[in-house]
Amino acid sequence: xSVEQKIYVVLNETVPCVRLLNAxxxxxxxxSISGDTGVLHVLETESDLDWILxxxxxxxxMVIMETAxxxxxxxxxxxxxxxxxxxxxxxxxxGLADNFSPHTTCPNQNTGVYSESYGxxxxxxxxxxxxxxxxxxxxxxxxxxxxxxxxxxQTQVLRKCYEDHNQRVNGSAPQxxxxxxxxxxxxxxxxxxxxxxxxxxxxxxxxxxxxxxCDPLSDFNVWTSTRPLNNSAKGHAAxxxxxxxxxxxxxxxxxxxxxxxxxxxxxxIVTLLATIQALYPVTQEAPPPRNIFFSFFQGEAFDYIGxxxxxxxxxxxxxxxxxxxxxxxxxxxxxxxxxxxxxxxxSDPVSRQNKSVDTEVSEMMSRIQSAAAGLKLTVDxxxxxxPLPPSSxxxxxxxxxxxxxxLADHNTSFTNRYYESMxxxxxxxxxxYPPGLTPDEQLVxxxxxxxxxxxxxxxxxxxxxxxxxxxxxxxxNITADPKxxxxxxxxxxxxxxxxWFRSLLPPEVTKKGVNSPGPPQFYIGLGPRxxxxxxxxxxxxxxxxxxxxxxxxxLTESQCQNPSELSTENKDLFSYFWVSGPASVNGTxxxxxxxxxxxxxxxxxxxxxxxxxxxxxxxxWTESRWKSIRARIFLVASxxxxxxxxxxxxxxxxxxLLVTYFISSKAELLFxxxxxTPTTTY
Amino acid sequence: xxxxxxxxxxxIMNLERIPNEEKLSLCxxxxxxxxxxxxxxxxxxxxxxxxxxxLKPTYTExxxxxxxxxxxxxxxxxxxxxxxxxxxxxxxxxxxxxEVGDYLSFTIPLGTA
Numbered sequence: 001x002s003v004e005q006k007i008y009v010v011l012n013e014t015v016p017c018v019r020l021l022n023a024x025x026x027x028x029x030x031x032s033i034s035g036d037t038g039v040l041h042v043l044e045t046e047s048d049l050d051w052i053l054x055x056x057x058x059x060x061x062m063v064i065m066e067t068a069x070x071x072x073x074x075x076x077x078x079x080x081x082x083x084x085x086x087x088x089x090x091x092x093x094x095g096l097a098d099n100f101s102p103h104t105t106c107p108n109q110n111t112g113v114y115s116e117s118y119g120x121x122x123x124x125x126x127x128x129x130x131x132x133x134x135x136x137x138x139x140x141x142x143x144x145x146x147x148x149x150x151x152x153x154q155t156q157v158l159r160k161c162y163e164d165h166n167q168r169v170n171g172s173a174p175q176x177x178x179x180x181x182x183x184x185x186x187x188x189x190x191x192x193x194x195x196x197x198x199x200x201x202x203x204x205x206x207x208x209x210x211x212x213x214c215d216p217l218s219d220f221n222v223w224t225s226t227r228p229l230n231n232s233a234k235g236h237a238a239x240x241x242x243x244x245x246x247x248x249x250x251x252x253x254x255x256x257x258x259x260x261x262x263x264x265x266x267x268x269i270v271t272l273l274a275t276i277q278a279l280y281p282v283t284q285e286a287p288p289p290r291n292i293f294f295s296f297f298q299g300e301a302f303d304y305i306g307x308x309x310x311x312x313x314x315x316x317x318x319x320x321x322x323x324x325x326x327x328x329x330x331x332x333x334x335x336x337x338x339x340x341x342x343x344x345x346x347s348d349p350v351s352r353q354n355k356s357v358d359t360e361v362s363e364m365m366s367r368i369q370s371a372a373a374g375l376k377l378t379v380d381x382x383x384x385x386x387p388l389p390p391s392s393x394x395x396x397x398x399x400x401x402x403x404x405x406x407l408a409d410h411n412t413s414f415t416n417r418y419y420e421s422m423x424x425x426x427x428x429x430x431x432x433y434p435p436g437l438t439p440d441e442q443l444v445x446x447x448x449x450x451x452x453x454x455x456x457x458x459x460x461x462x463x464x465x466x467x468x469x470x471x472x473x474x475x476x477n478i479t480a481d482p483k484x485x486x487x488x489x490x491x492x493x494x495x496x497x498x499x500w501f502r503s504l505l506p507p508e509v510t511k512k513g514v515n516s517p518g519p520p521q522f523y524i525g526l527g528p529r530x531x532x533x534x535x536x537x538x539x540x541x542x543x544x545x546x547x548x549x550x551x552x553x554x555l556t557e558s559q560c561q562n563p564s565e566l567s568t569e570n571k572d573l574f575s576y577f578w579v580s581g582p583a584s585v586n587g588t589x590x591x592x593x594x595x596x597x598x599x600x601x602x603x604x605x606x607x608x609x610x611x612x613x614x615x616x617x618x619x620x621w622t623e624s625r626w627k628s629i630r631a632r633i634f635l636v637a638s639x640x641x642x643x644x645x646x647x648x649x650x651x652x653x654x655x656x657l658l659v660t661y662f663i664s665s666k667a668e669l670l671f672x673x674x675x676x677t678p679t680t681t682y
Numbered sequence: 683x684x685x686x687x688x689x690x691x692x693x694i695m696n697l698e699r700i701p702n703e704e705k706l707s708l709c710x711x712x713x714x715x716x717x718x719x720x721x722x723x724x725x726x727x728x729x730x731x732x733x734x735x736x737l738k739p740t741y742t743e744x745x746x747x748x749x750x751x752x753x754x755x756x757x758x759x760x761x762x763x764x765x766x767x768x769x770x771x772x773x774x775x776x777x778x779x780x781e782v783g784d785y786l787s788f789t790i791p792l793g794t795a
Contacts (some may be wrong), residue, residue: 030793033792034794186792186793187793188792188793188795189793190795191795193782195780198781199784199790200786202784202785202790203790207789213792667740675705
């Protein structure tokens with residue numbers, strides 16, 4: 001293996017693009033089973049593009065793409081060319097265009113509420129194009145591997161190899177040996193989910209060594225309520241009228257497991273968490289008539305996995321409440337880029353044609369307006385004929401026409417210029433910290449974004465309290481704490497391994513360390529079977545909710561695991577969490593047991609339960625499996641030299657065979673010199 | 683076509699010292715065995731008894747051996763033609779056949795249609 005180390009330089013940090021499949025298509029990237037090799041070429045100018053696509057003499061090329069060239073036109077030209085072996089995209093802020101969204105222009109257009117039978121003139125973004133800057137790259141199918149280069153040092157290694165060997169001297173082509181790169185990202189699944197699941201079933205039934213080809217995207221939704229709900233009683237809950245407050249938990253980008261999702265997702269999560277923190281004390285002291293049900297839906301980027309599953313469970317009477325319990329719904333969309341403008345309340349024009357629904361929605365809007373009266377925010381509603389933006393509320397509307405609103409910072413199309421891309425990060429949300437702060441100081445520093453989101457959270461909390469029938473004079477006690485918002489923003493956007501998160505997670509997670517540095521990624525992933533008990537973001541939200549809404553108990557660890565043994569504790573109404581606790585001065589922690597009414601509910605598409613892999617109504621997204629994903633660079637010789645070496649080797653082989661044959665047939669003649677030396681016989 | 687005669691073969695690759703009746707019986711066994719969907723037996727029959735049937739000076743049993751070798755060769759050619767046709771069609775169209783193609787396959791390649 002030391003010879004191998006002399007030849008290959010292995011690239012350690014690989015960020016691939018993988019294959020995803022749905023009922024009808026495959027998207028993403030695929031490499032050959034033994035990797036794709038190509039001569040490196042850095043794409044910096046238009047002439048480089050011509051060199052790669054037509055004039056370069058050493059195809060196929062492995063393109064190192066500068067940030068500015070990662071757009072639809074260049075990638076489509078690469079896709080249609082046979083001279084491109086793969087692409088490695090440099091991810092950096094230098095040269096980044098003003099906008100970049102690899103998502104489609106009309107997210108989730110086939111699984112929303114608008115279709116031929118419901119608001120047909122609004123379906124397929126006929127009314128409003130929500131993501132006009134979307135170039136749809138994430139939904140294209142590439143037959144070569146595409147990797148991302150996030151690490152600056154690694155990019156430097158590649159550039160150096162290119163400059164040493166592959167650089168053009170005075171316009172003439174470089175000479176062999178040339179620097180080449182090999183990318184391995186062979187995906188097992190093909191065509192679509194139906195094919196892939198069928199082949200997996202066949203393998204499981206008939207093969208000696210069954211291989212699973214793909215896995216459905218799945219994880220958990222997180223939900224809680226102001227009044228605890230009996231988790232073992234499924235179906236309609238008696239005397240419960242519930243206001244649902246919801247947001248999404250996930251995001252995506254072109255590359256696998258990369259989704260900073262700052263404006264797209266984190267703004268909603270942080271706002272809803274701060275809302276819960278603001279609302280909870282008042283709802284315990286002066287409970288409103290209706291229950292408020294908070295829900296964080298996972299998998300919404302992939303055709304509403306989490307919300308469709310919850311609605312499906314509600315309709316099947318397999319959830320703590322059902323659709324008859326739902327009074328209304330308020331969803332928090334993208335709310336991070338307000339910058340002094342107003343918040344918009346989106347409603348569904350089709351259901352509002354019904355008089356009673358229309359009255360309810362108008363009342364809801366006026367409650368929000370009155371809640372906003374004492375705050376620095378303004379709220380407005382877009383034109384009545386405008387449809388709902390892509391939101392989990394659309395799945396609830398598919399089941400029943402309940403009154404509801406979606407809050408967002410955009411009137412018509414998204415203000416987010418980097419929707420579902422790797423550039424939707426802290427900087428996109430204007431979360432920046434002054435230099436020279438320690439991590440703990442950054443954790444509690446209140447940026448303008450934190451203050452703005454705290455305002456929004458206060459508004460949402462007060463509106464929910466009014467919507468649940470609470471008294472107006474209690475409203476002034478409901479305020480979101482900007483410090484908590486700042487901590488949440490730091491933890492979700494900058495560094496997930498911070499002192500606050502460590503104190504509210506269980507000891508085994510804290511001891512093991514929260515794996516990699518940096519912010520958490522919001523891609524849904526494959527769930528508990530592959531990634532452990534729960535995805536890290538789901539787990540963070542669960543434990544944060546336990547911290548914000550739970551009560552500390554003095555149970556021991558074993559009692560915390562089995563609370564049903566104690567008569568004072570109720571496992572049906574509450575969950576019990578054993579958490580680390582804050583670190584004391586000398587670094588030790590004293591764990592304790594928290595009781596909270598926070599639960600997880602499975603977020604896997606109903607299509608996989610019903611075994612309808614080609615379903616048009618539910619999400620059918622699966623992720624392919626693969627054996628290994630790696631990359632390495634090495635020097636390659638010209639084809640002629642390779643053929644020459646092979647030819648010489650074959651010639652030597654034949655020659656040696658001939659010589660051996662001749663010597664063997666003339667053996668007596670050649671080796672007959674034994675007469676001079678007498679042989680000793682025994 | 684009992685098993686013992688097949689194992690016996692390993693010891694008598696050289697047909698020189700075998701009496702002609704045994705040669706005929708061997709050839710007949712291989713010819714009949716090939717009908718049990720075993721075209722390789724016919725291939726072995728053709729290759730092994732070719733010299734005996736066509737290149738040696740005539741002896742009594744040679745006529746029958748010749749006929750067995752010719753019929754084995756015919757059966758072999760038919761099998762080769764059928765298999766080549768079916769394999770070509772299957773390899774070309776398996777991906778397009780979708781579900782049927784998957785049910786007909788023993789091992790489905792990963793990552794390609």
